[in-house]
Amino acid sequence: TIEKKTIRAPFAGRLGIRLVNLGERLEAGKGIVSLQSLSPLFVDFSLPQQELARLQTGLKVTAISDSYPDQVFAGELAVISPDLDAVTRSIQLRAKFENADERLRAGMFVKVSVVLPEAQPVLTIPSTAILRAPFGDSVFVISGSTNLTVQQKFIRTGRTLGYFVSVESGLKAGDRVVEAGVFKLRNGMSVVENNETTPKTSQTPNPPNG
Template structure:
């Protein structure tokens, strides 16, 4: 063996010795860590408590009957599960009764109040249109045939006060009737009537019949008194407005000939109107006479109008399956106009029997008009 070969063997032996020493040190350190020596300062580990055991159960705040051993999603509503406390879960194993802790109630938004009887409030939404009040419409017609010589209200929309002149009508038949009145008046005032009482009674009856005929043809008592006082007939019959309102229709022009019954004007009093709405069958149980109705119109945004239900139709529209409901509305400032669309709401309160409760109308009587 040469000197070079001996050197190589010595180096290899030294490397092996070093590796063996390193491995021994590493193995000894691991054994010491896995079995530490007991120390006087080391305390015993606490035993698992009931709260820790309960925290291992996860439940749903909306479905407390769900009990899972780990976090996740509720299999019913897919909400995140929360740790269950001791007060959550079915009561005494009864799945129909749920018991929630304060935390679970707060998360679920559950509020508990004592049970008590209260009226049930229901709001019924309706739509409709403004209409003329049919009890405040007047049609002026010709009661005798003749010719229209003058129109005082010659434009549709003219405001009219009760008693104001509308038109003047010339009628030969009317003049003849006035002559009959004057003739009967002269005969009744003749001195010869005192000698014939039976004839005088007949003349007085004829005089009264002539007056009544003129009244039926549209002459007022003042006009008849004027004819008798002046002793001559009126050439024209003046037609006066029977009520205050607005001319909503003018059907004739000056110079036109008319017959008995020909329509000349239509006048409407707009100080009170109707609002006619359509109610569905399912809403009829919440509507009663005298209920207050609040509504708004497109022309007056933000302004609230009020009225009361005055009529509920006894029939139903087969095409729309709705029932007309009429509301009387005062319109002193003229804001509402016929044919306007409105949106209304009726706030009904139901009692224990399911009937509409109106304490303010108890013991009172209502007029349907």
């Protein structure tokens, strides 16, 4: 019947150039016309692995195309791939654009920017204060006002900037930590505080050539 010869699109979209002519015999599996769904549209791109800690789904993403240089397309980060490219060490990402006006097209080249959240205050300590171990990183916190002693506390660290390491948990602002010689300390050991011997720290260290 004629009903069986009616071809229906599997989803709503925009048809491309017809691949067959009227009256042509169709073989099974032969393409008739391309069909593109342009709203929403997904854009795949990548970023260096160093940016992984700052990425999360839902972040605002913008795109600019040479076809519409005066228009900025707004979308959001929809997918962060769980694995990295083994060659480039980059993270594969996918952004979603509603593309209601259907100006963005499949295969189009665009320049993408991820809008990162505003910087938040972070707690940092010198990297020399951290005692590294297979079972976790820790620091020695100084307690007392006259007879000073130390207590070992396990921490979770974040990003590193120069000599400084951010602390995500395990310490609070105002805690005093031992910066040098931590591998010699044990819980409850008495210490003497001497900040005059503290080495100079910098966010952009530039040690002299040996």
